[in-house]
Structures are given as structure tokens and as C-alpha cells.
Amino acid sequence: MDPQTIQRRRWYVLGVLTVSLLVVVLDNTILNVALKTIADPHEGLGATQSQLEWSINSYTLVFAGLLFTFGVLGDRLGRKRVLLGGMVIFAIASLASAYAQSPAQLIWARALMGLGGAAVMPQTLSIITNVFEPKERPRAIALWAGAVGLGVAIGPITGGLLLAHFWWGSVFLINVPVIIAGAAAIVFLVPESRNPERGGLDPVGVLLSIIGLVAVSYGIIRGGDKGAWGAVDVLVPIGLGALVLAAFVWHEARTEHPAFDVRLFRDPRLSASVAAIALCFFAAGGVFFFSNFYMQSVRGLSPLQSGAMVMPFAVAQLVFSPRSASMVRRFGAKAVCTVGLLAVTGALVGYQFLDVHTPLWVLGVIFFVQGAGMANVMPPATEAVMSALPREKAGAGSALNNTARQVAVALGVAVLGSVISSIYRSDLREKLAGLPAAARDVVGQSIAGAHQAGAVSSEARALIAPADEAFVHAVHVAAGAAALIALFSALVVLRWMPGRSAVEDEPAAGSPAASGDGEAEPAQGSQETATV
Known part of the structure; x- marks a missing residue:
């Protein structure tokens, strides 16, 4: 595919890559809204709280562990080729997840899905970096990052709609037709590219x-x-x-040939940007995990209703992500990222105002502020990471960015989920003494278990209100910890991310054009292979 054709099709290419990315991101957030259903022994698999956490973390840990390797493989074998292979694996794993017969099968199928996602994610960003000139790249990356945020938000409403009409496996099965359509578009629209200096594994x-x-x-x-x-x-x-x-x-x-090049962190712009992404998603990942239990168990919302509650987050992403590039040009990446992280901190502090009877519009406002904040963190931080590296290492830069995000989400779910479990169980310990052993284990395990037990046992039913109070108290503690982490992330950015002049000057000096490549697309001429 010649450079002129690539330039004409670049925005179509971005659209195709965004759809590919949405499938990967959407899947995790769709799962969040289905957790309570999967935990149900009648409608789902009867999964415990820890099994639910592992159904998320088996995906994110495999995903994070292999991102850098697949980034290098894309640079070496061809990004389009690896992207298509990842889409096929993701479709197969989606089918396996949809028809899992036990929590263990679901966990392993999700791990396979993480393998496919690890192949897809870094290729999307590295192809964008190769297709777009440096002057257009910030806007393209802003739209790419907006797709990440949009996937976080529209996943719950999509999952809610599916669960309202079909069985829980439909939240995975929906991936398959989307992947087929996306793969067909990739074949005809996306150019092939690779790094001519092939690295090792x-x-x-x-x-x-x-x-x-x-x-x-x-x-x-x-x-x-x-x-x-x-x-x-x-x-x-x-x-x-x-x-x-x-x-x-x-x-x-x-x-x-490192799988995760820690030497890249010598660049203060890159290290501060990666820290901002990681800490922000550490806080957000855990919060989204337990907020679904708050909405569905404590407040009694259906999966569809709880999915609709997250729509303010999606609106904020749609409004603010495309505008982040112009905000960076005007105020600088440091200012935009810092304000965004402070907004995320404020949203997390807002969870302290939630109780079992708080008007739901308060939660909607919290989601909107959180979405607006994250929309002004991801695009400038991602652009700072990508512009700190030469174009031929786009796969490594993309993998670095996404590895930090996925590891942070996995640890956020594990750490904050464990904080919730510990405090919930501690608050209920004395009240559980009067229950039979079987009911005591179910109620003490999770808030979803408490409501399930309360539906069939009068003794357990009397503990539903104390269980709700205990869970809300646990949410306050976990959200407070997340707010402190987000605030620390803002301080990291304020201290180490370069200001406007540095952000503006660095790409010009460090861009592929400045390293002797000439114009961006002709520089890729030796790397592109015809596909149409």
C-alpha cells in the first residue's frame, strides 16, 4: 500500500482500529455488570468472590504479561498480521467463555482471551503511530484513548441489555460477530508495517x-x-x-532484548506519563469492580439499570477526550494531566457521600466527574509515551503504555477488592455467629451472597441491612485509599512531567522525521507491504 493511499485512508484506518480496541476493552466492563449474575448458583455458575476476581485477573494478568512480547512480535513479524491473529484468538476465547460450565473453566477461558487481547492492543496504537504524521498524532491518540474510556462506559449498558434478554454467556458471545466484521475491515483497509531492525524475544x-x-x-x-x-x-x-x-x-x-524495557524509564516524561496512567487505572479499576456490587446488591438495580448508571462516564469521555489534544496545546500536558487526576481524586472522594439511601443522581455525578478527569489523563499521557520513542519502536511504546494500565487494573481489583472483603467480613463477624454454618459462609463471603441467602432464609434475611451497611463502610475505606493513590499520581505528574514548552519541543526534536527518516510516511515505505 503506497504512502499516498495510506494518507487518504488514515481516518478510516483509525476507525477500524478503534473498533478492534473497543472489543478488547468492552469485554472487561461487560463482565463487571454480569458478576452478580455469574455468582448466582441458579442463573450463573455460583462463583465465589475470589473466583469472580480471578475471572477478571486471569485476563488482565496474562494480558499484561504478554503485551510487551506481542508489541515486539508486531514490530518484527508485521503489526497487521499479529493484529489479525489476536482477533481470531479473542473470538475463540469468547466462545469458550460464553459456554463455560464452571468458574474454573471461565477463568481459563478468560486467560486465553487475555492472550488474544495482548496481541490486539499494542498493534492498534503502533499502527496509529505509523499511519499519522506527528502533527495529527495527538488528535488520533486522543480518539484512541477516548475509545478506551468509552469501552469502560458502554460495556455495562451493553451487558445490561444482553442480560435482560439472554443468559450470562451472551456478554461474551456478542464479541464474535463484531470481531468477524472488524477482521474483514482490517484485511482491506489497514496497511502492514514492521520494524526493519528485528529484535529478539x-x-x-x-x-x-x-x-x-x-x-x-x-x-x-x-x-x-x-x-x-x-x-x-x-x-x-x-x-x-x-x-x-x-x-x-x-x-x-x-x-x-527485554520483554519490558525498564531502561526506557530513564526518560522523565515517559516515566511520569506511565506512572500517571498506572496509578489512575489502579484507582479506577478497583472502584468499577465494587461499584457494580453497590448498585446491584445494595441498591437493588438490575444489570440494565446499573449499566445505564455508568452512562455519565461515557458522556464525559465523548465530550472531553477529543478536546484533550487542543487543551494540551494551550496549557501543556503537565497542567492537563494534573487537573484531570485531581478531578479523578475528587470523584473518588465523592464515594464517601454514598450510603444505602443516597439519591442515585449523586453516583451519576461521581461517574461524570471521574470520566471527565480520566479523559484528560489518558490522551496526553499516552502521547507523551509514544512521542518519547522513535516510530520504529511504536510497538514497544504501545505495549509499555498498555502493560502499565493492565497491571494497574489487575492489582487495583485485587487490592481494593481485598480491602472490601476484609472490612465487610470484619464488620459482620459478630452478627454472623447466630447463623447456621452454611449460611454464615455465604453471607460472610460477599454482599451478593448475603442477598442470595436472605432470599431463602429468615435468619439470613435479618442480616441484609447490616450487610449493606458493612459493604458501604468498606466502599468508603477502599474509595478513600483510591483517592489517595490518585492524588499521589497528580503529585507525580506535577513534579516530573515536563511542562508545555518541553512537550512541544520534544516531539520536534525526537520525532522520526528528526532522526533522518524524512517525511513520516515515506520513511515507512521500506516497511509497508501491499495488501490491496
Whole structure:
């Protein structure tokens, strides 16, 4: 495909890539609204709280562990080729998830889905970086980042609509026709590109990262389940995981072809931007996990109603994400990111005003402010990461950006979910003593379990109100912790992200054009292969 054709089709290419991205992002947020249904032993799989957390984390940990490898594979084998392969894997895993017969099968199918998502995600951003000139790239990346936020928001309403008419597996089955249409569009519209300097792979680094992250997450989730953070089976996996992750960092700093190039963090703009993305999504990932239980269990909303409650977040993303590039040009990335993170902090503080009877419009306002804040964090931070690297390393930059986000979401769900579980169980411990052992375990496990037990047992029914109060108290503590993390992220950006002049000057000096490539698309001429 010649450079002129690529230029004419660049916005169509962006549309196709955005659809591919939406499928990957949408799936996680669709699952959030289906968690209560999957936990139901009659309508779903009877999954426990920890199994529900693993159904999310099996995806995100595999996704995060392989993102950098697939970014390198795309640079090496061809980004379009790897993108199509990832879409096929994602479709197969979606079918397996839809027809899972047990929580264990769902967890493994979700892990396979993470493999496909890891192949898709970095290619979308690296292709955008290669198709768009530096002057148009911020706007394109803003639209790409807006798709991430939009997927977070429209997933719940889509899931709610599906659950209102079909069984829980439909939230995964919906991916298949979308993937088929998207793959067909990719074949005809998306150009092929690759890095002419082929790098090696790093299987040791990939293995260390997955083992370390899984061990830490297991220990954290186990601690929340047991409510005993000093237990051996909690401390050992966390400690082992921390040691493995330390070995991973040591290995990555010394290997010739790292799976996750920690040396890139020597650039303060890149490291501050990645920190902003990671800390923001750490806070947001955990909050979205437990807010669905608040809406569906404590407030009694249906999946469709709880999905509709998240629409203000989607509106904020649609309004503010496309405008973030112009805001950065006017005020600088540091100012825009800092204000965005402060808005996220304010939204998380707003959870302190929620109780079992708070008007639902308050939650809608919180979602809107959170969406507006994140819409002004992701685009400038992502552009800062991508512009800090030469174009031929776009896959590595994309993977770095997305790895930070996915690891943060996984740890956010694990940490904040465990905080919720621990406080909920601690508040109810004395009140559970009078229940039969079976009912005591169900009610003490989660707020969803308390409402399920209350529907069939008069003794458990008397504990529904205390269980709601205990869960709301746990939400206050977890959201307060998330707010502190978001505030810390704002301080990191304020301290280390360069201001407007640096952001404006750096791309001009560090762009592919300045490194001797000439004009952006002709520079890719040796890398593009005809597809139509």
C-alpha cells in the first residue's frame, strides 16, 4: 500500500482500529455488570468472590504479561498480521467463555482471551503511530484513548441489555460477530508495517513477569478472602511474587532484548506519563469492580439499570477526550494531566457521600466527574509515551503504555477488592455467629451472597441491612485509599512531567522525521507491504 493511499485512508484506518480496541476493552466492563449474575448458583455458575476476581485477573494478568512480547512480535513479524491473529484468538476465547460450565473453566477461558487481547492492543496504537504524521498524532491518540474510556462506559449498558434478554454467556458471545466484521475491515483497509531492525524475544522475562504478578495477586486476593493478612498462605505468595518481580526487573535491565524495557524509564516524561496512567487505572479499576456490587446488591438495580448508571462516564469521555489534544496545546500536558487526576481524586472522594439511601443522581455525578478527569489523563499521557520513542519502536511504546494500565487494573481489583472483603467480613463477624454454618459462609463471603441467602432464609434475611451497611463502610475505606493513590499520581505528574514548552519541543526534536527518516510516511515505505 503506497504512502499516498495510506494518507487518504488514515481516518478510516483509525476507525477500524478503534473498533478492534473497543472489543478488547468492552469485554472487561461487560463482565463487571454480569458478576452478580455469574455468582448466582441458579442463573450463573455460583462463583465465589475470589473466583469472580480471578475471572477478571486471569485476563488482565496474562494480558499484561504478554503485551510487551506481542508489541515486539508486531514490530518484527508485521503489526497487521499479529493484529489479525489476536482477533481470531479473542473470538475463540469468547466462545469458550460464553459456554463455560464452571468458574474454573471461565477463568481459563478468560486467560486465553487475555492472550488474544495482548496481541490486539499494542498493534492498534503502533499502527496509529505509523499511519499519522506527528502533527495529527495527538488528535488520533486522543480518539484512541477516548475509545478506551468509552469501552469502560458502554460495556455495562451493553451487558445490561444482553442480560435482560439472554443468559450470562451472551456478554461474551456478542464479541464474535463484531470481531468477524472488524477482521474483514482490517484485511482491506489497514496497511502492514514492521520494524526493519528485528529484535529478539525474551521468554525468561515473560515467564518471570507472569509468575510474579500471579503470585502477588493470589496472595492479596487470598488475604481478602480469609481476612487474615498474617497467614502463611497469604504472606508466602506475596513475598515470593515480590522476589520474582525483583528478579524480573534485574533481568530486564541486563538482557539484550527485554520483554519490558525498564531502561526506557530513564526518560522523565515517559516515566511520569506511565506512572500517571498506572496509578489512575489502579484507582479506577478497583472502584468499577465494587461499584457494580453497590448498585446491584445494595441498591437493588438490575444489570440494565446499573449499566445505564455508568452512562455519565461515557458522556464525559465523548465530550472531553477529543478536546484533550487542543487543551494540551494551550496549557501543556503537565497542567492537563494534573487537573484531570485531581478531578479523578475528587470523584473518588465523592464515594464517601454514598450510603444505602443516597439519591442515585449523586453516583451519576461521581461517574461524570471521574470520566471527565480520566479523559484528560489518558490522551496526553499516552502521547507523551509514544512521542518519547522513535516510530520504529511504536510497538514497544504501545505495549509499555498498555502493560502499565493492565497491571494497574489487575492489582487495583485485587487490592481494593481485598480491602472490601476484609472490612465487610470484619464488620459482620459478630452478627454472623447466630447463623447456621452454611449460611454464615455465604453471607460472610460477599454482599451478593448475603442477598442470595436472605432470599431463602429468615435468619439470613435479618442480616441484609447490616450487610449493606458493612459493604458501604468498606466502599468508603477502599474509595478513600483510591483517592489517595490518585492524588499521589497528580503529585507525580506535577513534579516530573515536563511542562508545555518541553512537550512541544520534544516531539520536534525526537520525532522520526528528526532522526533522518524524512517525511513520516515515506520513511515507512521500506516497511509497508501491499495488501490491496
